[in-house]
Amino acid sequence: MTCLEAQSSIIAYIENRLEKDKKIEFLKHVKNCNDCMEELDIYYTMIEGMHQMDSNLPITRDFRAELEMRIEREFKQDRNKKSFVRSSVFIAVIAVLIFVIAGYINFLNILYEDEQKNIKEQQGDYYYSSYFDDVLFAPDEKILNINIEPEISTEESFYSKIREYNANKK
Ligand SMILES: [Zn+2]
Numbered sequence: 001m002t003c004l005e006a007q008s009s010i011i012a013y014i015e016n017r018l019e020k021d022k023k024i025e026f027l028k029h030v031k032n033c034n035d036c037m038e039e040l041d042i043y044y045t046m047i048e049g050m051h052q053m054d055s056n057l058p059i060t061r062d063f064r065a066e067l068e069m070r071i072e073r074e075f076k077q078d079r080n081k082k083s084f085v086r087s088s089v090f091i092a093v094i095a096v097l098i099f100v101i102a103g104y105i106n107f108l109n110i111l112y113e114d115e116q117k118n119i120k121e122q123q124g125d126y127y128y129s130s131y132f133d134d135v136l137f138a139p140d141e142k143i144l145n146i147n148i149e150p151e152i153s154t155e156e157s158f159y160s161k162i163r164e165y166n167a168n169k170k
Helices: 003-008 010-014 020-032 034-054 063-137 139-145 154-169
Strands: none
Touching: 003 010, 003 020, 003 034, 010 034, 020 034, 020 063, 034 063
8 A cells, every 4th residue: 555545545544434454454554654654643633633522522632542552453353353264264174174084984984884794794604604514515425424225233134144154054
């Protein structure tokens, strides 16, 4: 902001008619420019003094000090607003991050559960095989173990042995 722009904004500033961004630019300028600060001080004293007299308010003794306090207050308000916006943005970013991380964790859980399900299914095969694989993988042995021929009773074999013996004797 140039001195010309600043000085043309003095009345609007005193009457609180400057837009926020323009006001901050104006305040930054008068803080660093003695000429414009002097000009502002003169107008402020005149306008505020007249306003105070018109409204039967106690007249300020130190307009310059009052003006400087007002400038500081307005700077501080702007900083607070900016830090509020910054913290709002920060909170929003954190919220989005939490949302994304939670979503990712959920996604990982789904993957994990899916994997566990697969493992369990595979283990299920093992589980069944450990119990039944004799039958499943070597059924022939079992069948071979089954004695298909009817067992000759000991009695029968006993007599047949005697008969055999007698036959041989003759
Ligand atoms: Zn200036």
